[in-house]
Amino acid sequence: MTTSYDCADADQRAAGLEHAQRAIRAHQCVVLPTDTVYGIGADAFSPQAVTLLLAAKGRSRKMPPPVLIPRLNALDGLATDVPAEARRLAEAFWPGGLTLILHAQPSLDWDLGETQGTVALRIPADDIAQDLLTLTGPLAVSSANRTGQAAAQTAADAEVQLAESVEVYLEGGHRPAEGEGSEPSTIVDATAVPLRVVRQGAISLERLRGVVPDVLGLGEEPAEAPEPAAEAPAPAAEAPSVEDSPRN
Incomplete structure (x- = not known):
């Protein structure tokens, strides 16, 4: 009843x-x-x-x-491969209006639906x-x-x-x-770096970037790495230097 x-x-x-x-x-x-x-x-x-x-x-x-x-110490029991950036956001904004999407611990016996191996925590x-x-x-x-x-x-x-x-x-x-706003929690996808906002809410992008400067805003894409400069070929009579050799 x-x-x-x-x-x-x-x-x-x-x-x-x-x-x-x-x-x-x-x-x-x-x-x-x-x-x-x-x-x-x-x-x-x-x-x-x-x-x-x-x-x-x-x-x-x-x-x-x-x-x-x-509490915060439950984070590692439920999620795995937690990026250091996500941990900093959790420490800064929990308890509060921030939800973090993380990789779920594969050993846990739960079924929340079609999560694609992730869990959203707050x-x-x-x-x-x-x-x-x-x-x-x-x-x-x-x-x-x-x-x-x-x-x-x-x-x-x-x-x-x-x-x-x-x-x-x-x-x-x-x-x-x-007297308080009715915004939902801000959702940040922390399954890859850089972290990415997937729903803007109670925690502004400005506040997030005050803790993790490179977090991507809603709809933003990471900047492409610049193309490496072309290297001049070594003279035929010279062996390549150490700097020219591939790194392991």
Whole structure:
């Protein structure tokens, strides 16, 4: 049975987090506030739960959900071959509105959809979300709305759209908070260097480049390397010098 908890009340917040933890363990979906909008979350390591999440949204496996994590040290457990540039961005902007697409650890037993071997990771800057993630571990989380409809900015808004497909609704007030922008997270593809912005959002390109100067903006292409200058042939009577020899 669907239950909603008002997290402005300390007792309801504690009860809601406990119920949400049980629901995640039972492969059910929950709605939680994040620092951008409300999200629908499920156990990232349960294919059954991820399937329910996608079905609740009316979304196909071609649009896999990102994964929210509770702390930075979870990064290396879920991703592999993390570029130093991506690590610097994570250290600078997590928790916050930055999502990093990375190569997923191949040993992990999960199925988020058609990810092509990647995973999109973020740490949300929201106390309720972080409290839940600390209890549950990584969650597959997508915006709490039916595909094609407006993203929910309260748990009540989410319940109108998602109804009984969700076991627990954690109401934390309006998201984003009053006076804050409603931009989604900025998504950076970190599966190759230079890193590339694939969705512009809460973290501006200027701020990203303050940490990683060569990150590519949306739609930008890397500068082509200049053509090497032609070398003059060595005189016929001379053997090629060391500098002319190919390098191993």
